[in-house]
Amino acid sequence: MTSLLRPAIVLFLILTAITGIAYPLLVTGVAQAVFPSEAGGSLIAKEGKAVGSSLIGQSFSDPRHFWGRPSATAPQPYNGLASGGSNLGPLNPALTDGIKTRVEALRAADPTNKSPVPVDLVTASASGLDPDISLAAAYYQVPRVARERSLPPDAVRSLIAAHARGKVLGILGEPRVNVLDLNLALDALK
């Protein structure tokens, strides 16, 4: 037993130094040299000020903007310090109540829109920081955004199409659009 103690301690220290210090430092060095923006959080700067990350969603409730997915983070939605989902089970009444409330808010902001609401627009994401919505969820919001901004709906639609991302090779990813990108482009229109 005692003859095993020295190798156990020394080997643990050596492997800690290699995997816990040398390895993360090496990866940091390479990543910072080759992918400085990505390794730094993919931040978006506007007029020299960081306005967000292209990977992290933000909370939108202004009818002039596209809205993102509901976020279950606390205390405020899209809290970068408290990622997580709602963890509501499929039969939990709180799930259906929450969806009802969100549908009402969408209908209230756009009373003439009678099309069915795309599911991702009223269900909370896993991270609470989902940057994307499905293309269906984006097109659903076109009438409202166009009216609020006095833009022709086709102009808003083509803006979505310009920012849309689809499946790569037919299998990787889903049809979606980054809400922050889309809203920045919308704000830049005029």
Added chain:
Amino acid sequence: MTPGSLGLIAAFLVVVLVLVKPLGMYMAAVMEGRPIWPLRAGARLERLIYRLCGVDPGAPMGWKRYAIALLLFNALGALAVYAFQRMQSWLPLNPQQFANVSPDSSFNTAVSFVTNTNWQGYSGESTMSYLTQMVGLTVQNFLSAATGIVVAVALIRGFARHNAQSIGNFWVDITRTTLYILLPLSTVLAVVLAGQGVVQNFSAYKDVTTLEAVSFQQPKVDAAGGPLKDAAGNAVVESLTTQKQTLPMGPMASQEAIKELGTNGGGFLNANSAHPYENPTPLSNFLEMLALVLIPAALTYTFGQMVGDTRQGWAVLAAMAILFGALVTIAVHSEQLGNPRVAALGIDQTASGLQPGGNMEGKEARFGIGASALFATVTTGTSCGAVNSMHDSFTPLGGLVPLFNMQLGEVVFGGTGTGLYSMLIFAVIGVFIAGLMIGRTPEYLGKKIEAFEIKMSSIAILVMPFIVLLGTAIAVSVADGKAGVANPAAHGFSEILYAFTSAGNNNGSAFAGLSANTPFYNTILGLVMWLGRFWPIAAVLAIAGALAAKKRVPVTAGTMLTYGPTFIILLIGTVLLVGALTFVPALALGPVVEHLVMWGG
């Protein structure tokens, strides 16, 4: 199932199968110490390590000595992780000035990372300093994975050797596994992930000014940090507005890579691989799933090569792949069907060219249904437990798949090393049952399977259901256990059953609604994780030792073939029989009831 999901699963399996042979051959060469290039390049470093440790790399170890060395090494690891958490506020690399972690949470996390479970009772971005993440947690991501691999290799040697007293040298095995298998793969994957957008730096968290201000309410706290109550005893709520979003930073990519490759699963951030900073793109998601399965799948080839008959390895892999195919189909199908109660509200859940549709609660838009349900199946079939979607919000049958996957004992590819050795134990039980049926002494790979091996195999297999079901029974019987449940009715039971299943199988995924960061759950789950890990490992090493000492029985016309369709079916049948017989009653009380309620009325 949509064509996109089907294509994704097919592409995933093809890539895995293509990589099995080259990586399997490489790992066999490393574990046999053959003079391939990486081993020659690292020879000087290895010699220096062994000299500092005072170890003779050529000295053989019997199974008992091997097991004691392994336990000692892992106990040391647990102490170190515990110490780093308890002292992090006084140590460097803590830009957010996080406090020391509580004793019960530190104990749970230390056990969790050493046992390759990586159950997370805590929320990473608001609890752990960069130093704790790196030197505490990342290190155990490597060493616990290496521990699993060396146990599998020791068992392989038990089959491959005859009339031998030794099953290898633990110090050499753990060093080589870390240096030549885990480190190079992790380094490459970490850099690629960083290129996709996984953060890798040592900056403090970054504040950004968002486009819109957010108004929200938050309970006020008093000076002691407790909730402030008004005269009527109601919590006082204050209304706030903020236009600031704080983005977590840190050395994430380096931990992310080994988190998957070592089937660890402990995320840097609370939302784990659902967080855009841990898993930013569909490509990063594909690579993470691949990394999860890569080593467990390839080890079957390593096994075949080391016992001198690669057909044996392919047979084991085939059994794993068939189980996988069935389970993933059920998961994707159930999630794509969606939730009838949501459909009743006039919500569009139909898959189309514009949306993934299905049950999107707790899923990310970039992954949709296919990549989420596939990830869930992969992460629970291996012992990883990383998640890219919230399993708690899955449909009942969609959530049953991850649960059942773990209850099968993590053999649908399985954890790094643990998957192979658990599957080989099932094979031993399988040939024993077949031997009883045809009235012959069972043999596997030229070794007679006798009373000692069967006793140890029974222990290795039955420890898990024993502690899982006992733990669940205790938790549903006491107030502290029931207090943590988040969802009503049958789903609440599923949350508890899932937690103990996950801990007992060293998986680490969760029905995360359960509030498990309490002294009760931290302690009991910590114990379950420790027993679920090292009790079977001791039994497996005992089998390895007993097998290595046996002489080889010559193959005769009466020898049962342990490759080919008959054996594969026997193996699958054994896994399903043991898993189903043990857990069907518990599953009937949870997900099955919920499924019937959901679709029945």
